[in-house]
Amino acid sequence: MAVKSPLKWVGSKARLMPQLLPHLPKGKRLVEPFAGSCSVMLNAEYDEYLVADVNPDLIAFYEAVAADADALISRARHLFETFNSADGYYDSRHAFNHDDDPDWRPALFLYLNRHCFNGLCRYNKSGGFNAPYGKYKRPYFPEAEIKAFAEKARRATFICAGYSATLDMVRAGDVVYCDPPYLTDSENFTAYHSSGFDHIDHGRLSRRLKKLAAKGVPVVASNADLDAVHYLYAGFESVKISAPRSVGAAAASQKVAAELILKSPLFVGANEAGE
Known part of the structure; x- marks a missing residue:
């Protein structure tokens, strides 16, 4: 069983860790420019980790856990026990969008993440969190995962x-x-923060990763199994995998999607974890 993140997260790699881990090369430090749920950090074994994300609320939450997990647990538990209702959710969302209290904001972020619809981290163009209420009877409180x-x-x-x-x-x-x-053939949701991530960003990212690979840095990336992705990462080894996808609340909505694990050529077939 994979170690689970405290956060629900669209695109989390938690269920893909058995397929992904064998393709991560050995090294001293793992660098992740797209933190997301931090499932890779939680399940991979390196001496150090550099974890980054453009979303300041996400990074502030992780920093708060690292600094004082017990304090965050105490504040978050109060929110979970007091505001488990539609009115409580929207009042808390308003507070999150209009109050910069550094002590309570990370706890509010966790509360919103666990109470909003499908754990969707969504912002409007002004940077305000705007995911709707999820109508859960008793949202899970991830104390063990936080610790x-x-x-x-x-x-x-x-x-x-x-x-x-x-x-x-x-x-x-x-x-x-x-x-x-992930790159899409359409204008599907890719905005985990107000800045978004478009086709131009994907092109720039692939060029940066190719330059690092040319310098001997082992690079692994995940993306959708699309012709455009194969083109952007020409020269990388592409490993096709099937990833589970939840597209709705019902169990029948569980789908699988084709994804790629893209590996820089220097490390194809060698120096992989477990070899």
């Missing part, structure tokens, strides 16, 4: 930064794993 995260975070550095600035920090001995919002 496990705090333990692993002792080896991690969290930064709020875009992928370009994060990749500038790569050094000898690092392994880079990139899990960006």
